[in-house]
Amino acid sequence: MRGKHSLFYHILIFIIAQLVWLLLLGIWIYWYVSNYIVFEKVGDQVSPQLIYDVQNALPFILGLILLIGLSFTTSLIFRHLNVQLRITELYDNFIGNVTHELKSPLASIQLYLETLKQREVPPEKRKEFIDFMMKDADRLQSLINSILEISAQEQKKLLQNYQVYNTYSLVKELIEESCEKFRVAKDSYQIKGEALCEIVASKDALKIVFDNLVDNAVKYSTQQAKIITSVICNSKKVTILFTDLGIGIVANEQKKIFNKFYRIYNKEIPNVKGTGLGLYRVREIVKAHGGKITVLSEGESKGTTFKIEIPAYKALSQRRLKKLLKNE
């Protein structure tokens, strides 16, 4: 609500500023033209040999250029201001989400530590508690990583270890790991594909991609998540289709979901936890692999398909290969 108000306020200021300088421009033109006419009349009588054609038009034209420049710059500044405002709004959201995400595992760790300190906990329970604490510590770590690794440099570090992989086995391994991590039952996911294609990829980075996709599929499904992944190859590129039968994404949100801090809201599943960084990172990682990611969804409650396209190993130029594999 406050955001809308401040936006209205900025637009109002912008319009007033525009009116003010248009008025000034009018005055300036009026002043120039009337001076010119006076000078022309008086000049003729006082000194008829004076020439004032080209030279006198110059300040007028220069003035106009300057004013146009000014108007252009104002619009530019206004546009940037708007973008900035939107980012600030998203950032506020992000801070709220991150605070929540950081505090939950912390609360749990604190609870277990205090429990262990204050009570005689039987050994088997003690082990269970320690497992929970470790899981929470992992969660904190991956959250902190995803916040810090937004910076391009960190992303680069992650993307150093490129190797040649068979796409099907790599995708299978990563999906299985992610599904286990996010508790997707074995019969709830399938991996279809062709075995004979290879890609150059950073396994650690792609792990983040599939972790995010599986996590989202789980979070945005009203029932137990169902995931179908297929790998399709041709001579130029490898296409990985990741389909879930979740709540789907309406058309006008499909482009925005890859934006930093952007999060969708669906009344079927309110309060989905997250930071709004997941898919942004996914897109950055896929881009770094020379590929692209798009999303297809027929709309709400129709499920979602993410299409990842990465150039096939054989289609990569020698130069690009050298660049990718240089750290081996």
Next chain:
Amino acid sequence: MTEDFTGSRILLVEDEESLAVGLEYNLIEEGYIVNWANNGREAIDLFEKEKFDLIILDIMLPYVNGFEVAERVRKSDPQIPILMLTAKTESGDKVKGLEKGADDYMTKPFHLQELLLRVKGMLKRKSWYTSTSQKQPVYKFGKNEINFKTLNCLHGNEKIRLTPQEAMLLKYLVEHKEEIVTRKELLENVWHLNPEVETRTVDIFIARLRKYFEPDPTSPVYFKSIRGAGYTFEVK
């Protein structure tokens, strides 16, 4: 008399598994019977099926959030104590939670001992309230008629529904009729000294009672302030 609340039934609504398991363990160790719901929908189902003495409620929940759960619970049971437990820290959320019917509010991360003390305090409050309101559920003074069981009141012909906290304050004042009760005493016995509740809160609640029941809230005849001491409830 030291009261024993073991065997009290607690509905724990928390979607973070690790936190829920830890809380469940501790509450069971204290002797409570705990049912755990990991989302809002399940919480409402459980609440409708079974009887509970207290609810510990997270706000950010899948399907139905904690505010809505509190609202639904309050519609059918105006008295059950609700302790909201959440990672949200904005004061707006706290106010909203209390408005929707929560009796107390704790932010994550919290101290185990404090949580257990608050749970006990809330159960104590509830048992005191139930035992005293059962003896004499309807109380009348002036043009007012108060039913401490249903929390429905009449002021002349006007119908009023009290919140549990308002009812408990009123109950305490009625029980200590003609006596001077200090703010501190009220905080200790009605709020069970919640460190987050300031003495201002007492004044706000008294002001609300005056608005409901006084013929003229600006010159009270029932709920009188005693300068420098506190309040007194008088019925002539």
